[in-house]
Amino acid sequence: MAIGRRTRIVAALAVVAVVIAAGAAVLLSSNSSNAKTGKLSVVASFYPLYYFSSEIGKDHVDVSMLIPDNSEPHTWEPSPSDIIKINDADVLVYNGQGFEPWMDTVLGSVDNDDLVVVDTSQNISLLLSDEIAEAYEQAVEIYNGGPNSALTASTSEASAPIVNAEGYVEVNFLTLTSGNGGYIKVSSMGGGDIRLFVTNSTEFSIRSSNGTELEYELSNDAVTSYPQFKGSKFVELEAGEVYSIFFESNATGTGLVMTVGEEEGEGGHEHGLNDPHIWLDPLSAKAQVSNILKAFVNADPSNATAYQQNADDLMSRLDGLNQEYVTGLANRTKNAIITTHEGFNYLALRYDFDAYAAIGISADAQPSAADLAALADKVNDLGLHYVFSEPIFSDNVIGTIARETGAQVLVLDGIHGRTGVHANMDYFEIMRANLESLKTGLEVTT
Numbered sequence: 267m268a269i270g271r272r273t274r275i276v277a278a279l280a281v282v283a284v285v286i287a288a289g290a291a292v293l294l295s296s297n298s299s300n301a302k303t304g305k306l307s308v309v310a311s312f313y314p315l316y317y318f319s320s321e322i323g324k325d326h327v328d329v330s331m332l333i334p335d336n337s338e339p340h341t342w343e344p345s346p347s348d349i350i351k352i353n354d355a356d357v358l359v360y361n362g363q364g365f366e367p368w369m370d371t372v373l374g375s376v377d378n379d380d381l382v383v384v385d386t387s388q389n390i391s392l393l394l395s396d397e398i399a400e401a402y403e404q405a406v407e408i409y410n411g412g413p414n415s416a417l418t419a420s421t422s423e424a425s426a427p428i429v430n431a432e433g434y435v436e437v438n439f440l441t442l443t444s445g446n447g448g449y450i451k452v453s454s455m456g457g458g459d460i461r462l463f464v465t466n467s468t469e470f471s472i473r474s475s476n477g478t479e480l481e482y483e484l485s486n487d488a489v490t491s492y493p494q495f496k497g498s499k500f501v502e503l504e505a506g507e508v509y510s511i512f513f514e515s516n517a518t519g520t521g522l523v524m525t526v527g528e529e530e531g532e533g534g535h536e537h538g539l540n541d542p543h544i545w546l547d548p549l550s551a552k553a554q555v556s557n558i559l560k561a562f563v564n565a566d567p568s569n570a571t572a573y574q575q576n577a578d579d580l581m582s583r584l585d586g587l588n589q590e591y592v593t594g595l596a597n598r599t600k601n602a603i604i605t606t607h608e609g610f611n612y613l614a615l616r617y618d619f620d621a622y623a624a625i626g627i628s629a630d631a632q633p634s635a636a637d638l639a640a641l642a643d644k645v646n647d648l649g650l651h652y653v654f655s656e657p658i659f660s661d662n663v664i665g666t667i668a669r670e671t672g673a674q675v676l677v678l679d680g681i682h683g684r685t686g687v688h689a690n691m692d693y694f695e696i697m698r699a700n701l702e703s704l705k706t707g708l709e710v711t712t
Contacts, residue, residue, distance in 0.1 A: 306566045311360040313683045314545040317693045326569045335683035362387035364538030384561035386554040392540040402492045405463045405523045413441045419448030440522045447517040457505030463495040465521035469514040547612035548588040552581045598708035604653040609680040624663045642670040652707035654678035657686030676703045
């Protein structure tokens with residue numbers, strides 16, 4: 267679960283603080299060594315960004331990669347030596363959008379004022395993750411049904427009205443009818459993932475009966491594609507506990523939609539707002555390249571011309587790759603794929619097909635028997651003859667669907683790292699191998 271991962275990261279950072287303090291001479295020596303080479307020291311979080319950084323920098327940079335090729339990147343955590351490596355770098359390149367959930371904590375521990383940090387997801391049109399989009403769709407359905415309760419928030423927490431959230435079902439659309447904010451209470455009968463959506467920009471907080479304010483798994487303002495709601499919070503509640511929701515003074519007339527998430531398979535939830543797998547769309551990858559270029563020029567303006575030329579060449583190659591996909595998939599006779607892991611939404615959107623996955627973005631939660639049965643039905647309903655495994659994940663999940671349906675298994679690589687049949691390929695080679703698999707799986711006619 268996320269709390270366990272945070273605990274391990276915090277523990278690692280405590281060690282790092284000691285190591286950095288005790289090893290200051292070593293760090294200074296390393297920095298001096300970097301200065302002698304005349305090269306920009308770059309740390310990239312995982313393979314695609316390592317590749318892009320290497321291609322932009324070429325002989326002017328030394329690039330190292332944090333997440334090893336054979337690791338599952340969504341669950342990987344940095345070691346003390348990794349954090350020291352970041353502390354000693356000139357540039358840190360990471361994906362963003364929750365792909366590296368440890369990044370904010372790590373950056374808070376870094377003592378390097380000159381470190382140039384680039385979140386490569388900036389200035390890119392982002393998709394909501396499937397889980398978040400489904401939550402919003404459920405909230406919209408409740409919202410469209412109209413309010414089923416009207417509550418007056420109480421200035422006294424003790425006398426606040428209580429709303430029951432029973433089991434794993436949609437709950438309520440409430441309207442605060444009078445007063446200037448105050449308390450209502452929620453009794454979580456089934457426990458689990460409660461999602462709260464409000465129709466205006468009022469701030470609200472949730473705390474348990476012992477007075478502890480809850481830590482939100484996701485808290486965000488308005489989402490462009492769902493203008494009904496001006497804010498939302500996702501939070502885990504304990505079954506049988508009563509929680510107080512305090513609304514700020516501008517809450518009068520606020521509509522509150524509460525939904526309870528469906529039970530997940532073993533492993534828990536992933537609550538990033540956006541899908542982070544942008545590198546699999548060649549045109550979104552161009553924007554990542556542009557973000558890295560700006561960071562390199564900022565950190566090392568003396569080599570700006572070389573960086574610009576290298577980046578221009580790389581973006582031209584990405585344009586060519588995009589055209590290969592457009593042409594290669596033009597005559598497909600199928601329009602959907604079934605994959606192990608939710609990582610191909612940007613690719614599917616770019617080339618106008620549908621992508622269904624057994625495992626969500628986090629890859630922590632394993633699908634239930636019902637999930638697998640639903641995907642097997644999807645294979646049969648869509649008349650698909652192929653399903654797709656990924657080298658970084660176990661074949662068990664997609665193999666189960668293949669056995670149930672008689673579909674053949676092809677490889678579609680999310681390029682989280684180089685492994686399996688693609689271990690010795692670079693980004694472009696893997697993307698072209700993916701195109702060949704898609705041409706087979708989508709049954710392109712010649």
